[in-house]
Amino acid sequence: MEMVQIVGIGLIATLLILIVKEQKPVFAFLLAVFTGIYLFLFLIGKIDTVIRVLENLASRSGVPTIYLQTILKIIGIAYIAEFGAQIVRDAGQESIASKIEFAGKVLILAMAVPIISIIVETVLNLLPAGG
Amino acid sequence: MAWLAEWLKQIIAIILLAGIVELLLPSNAYQRYVRLVLGLFILLALLSPILSLLQGEFGPRLEASIRDWQGSAARQAVQTGHSLTELQQQAAVLNSRQQDQAAELAAAKLAGEMAAEISRRSGAPQPRVEVLLEAESGGYWRISKVAVSLAEEMEEGNASTSPSISSPEPIEPVAVEVWLGSTTDHPEPQQATREASERWQQVIRTILADGWGVASELIQVTQAGGE
Incomplete structure (x- = not known):
């Protein structure tokens, strides 16, 4: 039933945007943004259940919480960056959209820095000292 | 053998997590980056017995290093936002508390x-x-x-x-009175x-x-x- 609602909202928004676009492209853009935000908020509840399942799985199997936190942060960054980039792309600003995506990628990689540093440190400690 | 079961459980859970997370991703643009991070986690989980054998507990260290990393970013943001007068006010507050x-x-x-x-x-x-x-x-x-x-x-x-x-005063005889009745009449x-x-x-x-x-x-x- 929710799927029907989402498709219905999408179709109506598309139709309205097609009508408005000829006269006022700015309003068409605003309409697209609001539709996107609405759908995003509509689905956040569903993502919440998935995340709860993940948390449950992690806590039951003894995975350190810091792993899960990092993973969830990565998912969040990916979603927000993708959402923003698509909105900007809809407005026709391809270059800004790719910058947003780039920022998302950099932030995701920054999450990995502590892990990489720990692994590198460990491997260096594994090697025999001196030589 | 308990540690072996624990270790296997951890690895399986992280791999399952990684699979679900890849499904959750909004687009393929981030897949390579996310895979890198997830791969590092799996590597850490695989290496964890060796790491803990060689270096003691590395979990707290990893946590501390991640917090350091995030904390240093937050500190940079804070440092640019504080002026000298705010710092002086904080110093005055601390001083008066100490006094x-x-x-x-x-x-x-x-x-x-x-x-x-x-x-x-x-x-x-x-x-x-x-x-x-x-x-x-x-x-x-x-x-x-x-x-x-x-x-x-x-x-x-x-x-x-x-x-x-x-x-020193002489001890006077102590009189002990025992009341068996109800105590309500002795306020x-x-x-x-x-x-x-x-x-x-x-x-x-x-x-x-x-x-x-x-x-x-x-x-x-x-x-x-x-x-």
């Missing part, structure tokens, strides 16, 4: 010394002394009030002229406080004025009990 704590400590110590001196010179059993300090300009503190409360059972004669030598004595007798007031005021130079109007002497 308050020092004053509290000094008041408690002073009260203890006063109580000891009173009980030594007048023979009053366990007087309770409370000292209130008041801040003055220039970082000095002044005694603003001394409240002395004496125990209930004290004979007036104890505050005699030779208080330092307390002669509890009220624990009220009243002004201590004139003599005690005089003695304590003299002691405090001699020892600490406390003005006599700042001293309040009460005695527990009294119907």
